[in-house]
Amino acid sequence: MKAERKNLLVLILAVGVFGILNTEMGVIGVLPLIADKFNVSISSAGLVVSLFALAVALSGPTMPLLFSRMNRKTTMLLVLGVFILSNIVSALTTNFTVLLIARVIPALFHPIYVSLAFTVAAASVRKEEVPKAVSKIFIGVSAGMVLGVPVTSIAAAATSLSLAMLFFAIVHIVVFITTLLFVPSMPVREPLSYGAQVSVLKKTMTWLSITAVILMNGAVFGVYSYLSEYLETITKMTWNTISFMLLLYGTANMIGNILAGKLLTKNAFKTAAIFPFALGAVYIIWYWAGHFSVLMAIIVLLWGILAGIGANINQYWITSAAPEASEFANGLFLTSANLGTTFGSTICGLIISGWGIQYIVFGGFLFLIGSAASIFLRNSLCNPAKQFS
Template identity: 65%
Template sequence: MVNRNSLLIFILTVGVFGILNTEMGVIGILPDIAEHFNVSISKAGWLVSFFALAVALSGPTLPLLFSGINRKNVMLLVLCVFLVGNIVSIYTSNFNVLLIARGIQGLFHPIYCSLAFSVAAASVSREGAPKAVSRVFIGVSAGMVVGVPVVSFITSVTFLQTGMSFFAAVNALVLIATWLYVPSMPVNEKLHYGSQLKVLKKSITWFSVVAVILLNASVIGVYSYLAEYLKTVTNMSPNIISLTLFIYGGANIIGNIVAGRLLTQRAMKSVASFPFVLGAVYIILFFTGQFTVPMAIVTFIWGILAGVGANINQYLLSTAAPEAPDFANGLFLSSCNIGATFGAAMGGLFITEMGIQYVVMAGILSLVLSVAAIFLRNYKHVPAQQLSR
């Protein structure tokens, strides 16, 4: 049973990697896409923003609509959609077709990811759920930070279509593994849509949504401009910047492992202290950002905290609405994407008004606001005996 659960979680982890890799992997090849389709780099950027918008729109709805269907069948459907979309992306010569294919993939993205979190949590005991979910989050982190350089490297030594084939290859392997090794998972107790939507009447749900938006904004609002910060403020060479970004990505994966233990043993304390710890790191970053070695060390610590923060975000919403896990995970994905959009915009505003070195203020401001949301969420709704955990 343990081996079966481990295999299931591994397949889910790789599956989430394939989904996130499809979403984020194009970032490293946007110049190649712009050249291939003869469009501007800003227009090529629509491939990222349009995908994220589709995720934000479908997050609260499609996971809810598919919540009563056999979970294996739903995962197979989503993986087929992604594989077909990948194949279309490889062979189309029309940018608008590529954009539409990406938009359709974005709509189905929350279905698989919300299921992955729910299935992983349900495969173990209630106490072990945070650790199981944290393992799936390794796929999220890897898809966001490992897929970009991998696809970029493949494209640089071969062709654009070869690089984009990496998306299809990963999704095809997961599709086969899901078909062969994931057991049928019928929904024995189908939750009515109305009963799941009732979680929106609870104030804890909305405090959790606001907290997730602000916490994700605090990370993405600074991370989005990290490469430019390292170039302008730290004066790093392109190769050292790439290495530093890789350090951040590796640390992010470590953070997922750490988060599993923290949320299993000291959940409430971890949630409450997170904004203060990340805020302290941002303050140190602000004062040491011009020095290469301290900046690399801070980036490593920051990457670990970012991995922990992603798990905290999922924990906040999954525990706020445990009676509707798929819907809660859909809300989590939408909230994260809204937070990413809000954070990137706020970071850009600070850069425009004050300069790149002040981008950390966007993160600190988001963290300050998140403290209020977390306080209202935890200390107004969580039973007193849980606060000591």
């Protein structure tokens, strides 16, 4: 495949991932409008987010495995078609139960496309260039998470909730057409049996990698889940300023994705080994400087960059443990990352309830200690000779 076609393929995949993450996260900014339209409580409206995330976590290991032997272009078109139809139904329905069903169905297919995007991007380049290709897909992930909320909110305010939710479908229609026209047929040349793929779970390295990813993601998103509350309560920022800080975090996240590709290509283990200590240093500064707005802006910038790097480390850490079953491994990554977010937000929530919001970084520290131990244990047990090569 020529370089131009490879770049176009990765771009289409990145935009596709952006659309899928946009569908998942974009509704966060319009939850009050959903509650009003369907005459439900705000907590009930939140089910459109929580049920989507739960479906992703449950289908992460299974759905990519089930579709791993199908032509990859066909699979992409199928998933995009499901998202298009589900988003149209979500935009047009006036029944809340139908809305929830229309959210859960595409969520089950979410891990298929995202894991496939990572796999195809990695397969399109030489082995040493894989982290850089994957980092471009993560830019789509970050953009979907960062831009989804404000774009949907602005569109809903300017038009209506239904038209704003149709934006999700429009993105997928564009990706569907470009995939149909420009992505070549990609049959799986030597498909692994389902049993051969699942057998990677027999390896100690796989489980140590899963543990590290859960803990690393918990260290980031356990704290991130309560960032707005911290900035309002401790830093005394206005909501407009908090919105800017969230955008700053997301932009920094995309910068981290770009840096991660270069760092993981140069030395993956050193990058992973340093990550918990670098993030821990940021959390230490945060604990002492959280009252100062300017310092918090710098902290959020650094934190966002590290979080972007961390997301790439997580994906690499699991897929490098099971390279023979890349799509199944990417599914394991998605499930592990979602579990890390769930555990992190729960533990940090308990810390807030018991001690107060000012101690939120302590929860992040707990996860960082565990992640550092898991990283070093994986390499000492499974690859002792190459730890710092």
